[in-house]
Amino acid sequence: MDLGFKALALTTLLISSLILGPATFAQSQQPTPADPQAVPDAPSPQAPSSLKGLGPLTPGIGGPSATASSSTSTDVPQQAPATQPPPAQTKDVQTTAPENMTPEDIGSRITVNTTYVEVPVTVKDSKGKPIAGLTWRDFKVYENDTWEPLKIFSVDPAPLSIAFVIDQSLTSDVMAKVNDSLSAFQGALSPYDEVAIFSYNNGPREWTGFTGAQGNRVPAVLALAKSVGRDDLVPINSGPFAGCAITKNGGCIDPNVQQGGSVGNPSFINIPKEIHTLNDAILAAAKELSTRPRERRRIIYVISDGKEYGSKATYKDVLHYLQTNKIAVFGTAVGDSARWGEGYVSRLHLPFTMYDNRLAGYVLATGGILDSEGSMNGIEKSYARLAQEARNQYTLVYSSHEPLIDSKYRKIEVRVDRPGVEVIAKKGYYPSGQDYQH
Template sequence: MRRFRRFCYSITVLLDAPSEQVWTSQVAEFTGAQDTEGTGRDVVRKWQWAHWLAAILWVTAVLGAAQQPPEQKPQDIPDAPSATRPPQPFPPPTAPVQPEPENPPAAGDQASPNQPPKPSIKTVPEGAATPDGKNTRDELYTLTTRVNFVVVPVTVKDKNTGNVVDGLLPKDFSVYEDGVKQKLSYFTSDPFFLSAAVIFDLGLPDASVQKINQTFAALQGAFSQYDQVSLYTYSSTVSRLTDFTQVNQRLVQALNELKLDRGRNSGIPVTSGPLATGPVINGLPVGGGPVSVSTPPKESHVLNDAILRAALELAKQDRTRRKIIFVISDGRELGSTASYADTLKILLTNQISVYGVGTDTSSLPAYKQLSRLHLPRQGYDNLLPRYASATGGEVFPELSRPAIETAYTKAMDDARNQYTLGYQAKGTLATTCRDLEVRVDVPDLDVRARAGYCPLPPVREGPGVNP
């Protein structure tokens, strides 16, 4: 081993030696013999090449080890979504470990005078919640149960475009009862679910009735899956087709059956001649017998009766819903038992709004002017717009089928997305109807709200009467 180390040292010296005598002497020293034929020089050259080759291999190994990436610790990364196996849940996050204080303060220690005093924190009782200054739809019927609390739905539209205006605040509204400004204690713009009574006028001409029948698919689409709908028809009498139900197969079936109904014949009634009485000779029926007299049937349009019946049944529905009556008619009234004043009082008492689509003659541009002329035995043509104006609703005069379908969506959206104001009536509970007026402190806006309210009669307390 010692001789090998000396030999390596000699090789190093030989690489720098300039003469062959040094090479020969070093080889002779290692081998113990004299170099006479240049053998030492060949040995030195071979060891020189071996030295360089070893150096190159060593440098290559060092560089290769430096370029290898360091071994990475596997991470818990979830797999990509797969179509063949359900997604795996993410690993639960680990909570950071909080270091414990080395010297926790004793229970009786006093705070240092240099430390700022701790702020006082007020807590609410268990099970309560802190008020956030906002009202929700559910609070309307959970926080206020007094009978003299007045709720006023309001629709606000742009006068130029007719679009509903959003983003108004409570400070933008003012409510006046009999001319006296009231203090609002409730405000929300949350949408409400609907309980809607849809009334079809079968006293229209048959062409108008068949055109309306083709719009039933759009009528179904105007309601949401959470709304409740009931169907009615009227002409000379009122009929209820379905009770209040969601938009389901039962309602679709009722509308399909309604397509088979026909409207009235708009021609002149036949009261004489062979088509009315049969063949006659000299004014006498053939075969003898008395002369038959044909009189046209009495025409009726019991709009008041239809709205009253729908209102009475709407009053029994859940009060957390917005209650509306949607009438598809020309608005004529003739022959009802109920009066307009009595029907309107029921609507205002139960907070029911009337919307409608004016068809046939009521959709003409000059309808409002012609409806002021009351002809005997022709009914009143202006009752439907009067109902809508007094209850905060709206009538859309539309003539074409696409316009009628668009009116369905507008009416339901307006009724569902209203501002809801509430205030506590001052003094004792009113026994007569009160006038209401809603003002908005923003120019160029159209404000629609019911013109008043009629309180329910007070509940009598006594034996056998629930308070």
């Protein structure tokens, strides 16, 4: 019975395989999974293994430790040994400190202080005409007899800040020529220049602060600054004409020449002294000029006969202020100081007398230029000539070898490698905190 049943079942399977085909028969024989957990999970992704430490690789065989590395890999990435030091951390260094940081946040800081000294130079030939076309190789600068290499050399024209000072203590005939020439002063300036106007007689007066050189304000102020001047009379203090020619109620009309009284001894007449406050006027102009930007060329232009008497400021103090604030004095000498021969003699000073030409001392010490003109036409031409020479000077800049601010005077000498030339430059300076760069 059992053998017959087995034979029947085997016959049925053979017939099914012949009818359905081998593919369908194989598919029907696959077991159905009863538990979904029987299907294994996909392997976890791993970091690529490093070739470091594998040794030499042989073609077709590979490295000796390749099999060992693959057999020991797990699903967890390998960690670096505990004894390996951590990678070095790079420190960011800020080279410039922001404005909102305190000195404690900045920490230690290295500061290098250098002083640059600017020297404007004018070079003229034997006929007094400016020489153009020189290069830095033609100049040598000496400070306190020590040669200083040039750091900057420029021939570019500089904008001018001019404090124009008018002497109103001139005699009436000279003052009339000056008044007529003032209208030509504005024509000597460029639109990039600026000007302030001062005058002096018995004390300085500022007519206007710095304003545009080509503005409408300049000619209006110059018209107001005109004056009648003074009468140049010879006082008499002895002889029959020493008394008062005109009296009123027994006294002199002019108290300046009255005998006795509050002005002197009854035995003689006190001669009135002339007042020419040139020092005070230059100092007032220099104070206003010292506030102008450093990149502008600071010029005090004085039209005067150069006489000085009655100022509160001394020549030494005013010159010290000019040489500290890089201010040059230019001038047009008129009156007695403009006459041939007499102009040079007036620069000499006799003790206990008035200075007949103090203006020349300011010009020579600060590197300015002084013209002497006696006619109105000559005065007008001097405005344009001096303004052009001041604007087109050679600019030499060097770094001083002297210590930082020590308040000592430093002598400057400029030499030009050309025969028969006149070099015009300032004779020295006093150091200032504005000259130092950080």
